[in-house]
């Protein structure tokens with residue numbers, strides 16, 4: 001269950017999406033998990049590319065749709081980028097080594113994690129991206145668990161993130 005905090009802002013370009021993602025990076029610790037939700041083409045991978053850039057990852061960060069998970073070791077922390085869109089619903093996250101990876105030394109960003117919501121770890125940050133009629137993106141952030149709540153507090157207090165407190169939709 002989300003534990004109370006909800007922030008949002010509108011993002012009008014891919015560059016600004018990457019800049020917003022970069023403002024989260026100073027607050028990331030090993031074993032942090034960020035679940036990205038939103039339709040195809042919403043901007044989830046753009047967000048992860050902004051994180052990768054700010055971590056100092058060298059080289060291209062591409063969508064892991066066909067790999068399920070891609071690992072980048074050249075930044076300040078190892079980055080694990082999951083895309084569960086093509087993972088068969090009959091499979092479990094355990095089958096792909098998800099829990100071993102997310103509990104390890106790096107930070108994990110999980111696209112389409114909501115497809116396996118009942119299997120997600122107890123503590124994670126949810127970044128949800130929706131597209132409005134003009135093409136602008138509304139980014140909503142919620143925390144699930146104590147660690148992600150703490151992470152969201154400091155991120156939202158970072159003036160560069162420009163996240164605004166919101167009541168958000170009801171979620172369970």
Ligand SMILES: Nc1ncnc2c1ncn2[C@@H]1O[C@H](COP(=O)(O)OP(=O)(O)OP(=O)(O)O)[C@@H](O)[C@H]1O
Pocket residue numbers: 011012013014015017038039040041042043044045046047063083085111135136137
């Ligand atoms: N404000 C914006 N923020 C992010 N991306 C934007 C924005 N406006 C336009 N775009 C474009 O939308 C696309 C987002 O693609 P991206 O691969 O990040 O989506 P995705 O959510 O990861 O989709 P998928 O579920 O297919 O992996 C890019 O082509 C990007 O240039």
Ligand SMILES: [Mg+2]
Pocket residue numbers: 044045046063083111
């Ligand atoms: Mg993607």
